[in-house]
Amino acid sequence: MYKSITTKSAIQKNLSTRTPYKYSLNPYRGCEHACQYCYALYSHTYLGDDNFFGDIYFKQNIIEVLERELNKTDYSQCLISVGTVCDAYQPLEAQMQFMPKILDLFIKHKIPMYLSTKSSLILRDVDKLAHLSKLVPIYIAVSISTLDDELARVLEPNASPASARLQTAIELKKRTNAFIGIHNMPIIPNLTDSAQNIGAIVQSAKQNNLDYIIFDPLNLRGETKFHFADFLRSHYPKLANDIINKTDKGKGAYKQTLYALIGDIKNKFSFQNICNFTEYIKKPIQLSFFDSNVY
């Protein structure tokens, strides 16, 4: 169900140390993409609602509040991440059309942007993204856990097909000056961690001149841990216990094996701009922009 809310602030200061940006902007609360491993489930608790995938709140006054904030404060030296607890290009965006207006304001105020999506809908705004990318550095990642469309449909039922997401990244790379990457996250033991799957993602990035890949093994916490365990037991009953063990007690040994595998793949395809999320926060790849303290 779609629900309208008003917001007092559009740009939030980010207090987490596990991100490379200090500010975030979420036009929606909740996300229809329904990725079964979604880390943002906790964010609905503050609304007193436990239906993160089904109850989507849109911030009806987000544009006027954002405009007011950008007129009042100079954010042109700040990286703003759009969609940290939702996908800004989830299906409702086709109707609401918040993003073109947000991009117009970012263009007007020259705001550097970071955005990750699982939707090809972002191509609707490619001209505005191209414009913004000529003014300031912007970073757009498509999130791809697997290139197997069938498996992606089970894991991320309402997102664009994985193959379409890859094509979206390729198109964005051709038509904008943005840094375009792939978020290969999360890597799920026994389901998406094969050399074949990760290798295909890295090879595609290399062949299409994409700028970077960030990967992260599945890390289950809070509500997500319970939700994903239930999902595994109903969809993959034979694998469930082993997958949970590899993200829990057996995590250290599993990570070591996975990182070694990714090191081999990186060398095989001579694609150096790949790192795990923790390294990325410490020293983001290639992007001298991120090294600047002002952001």
Ligand code: SF4
């Ligand atoms: S696209 Fe992101 S926010 Fe949306 S359900 Fe998937 S993981 Fe969660």
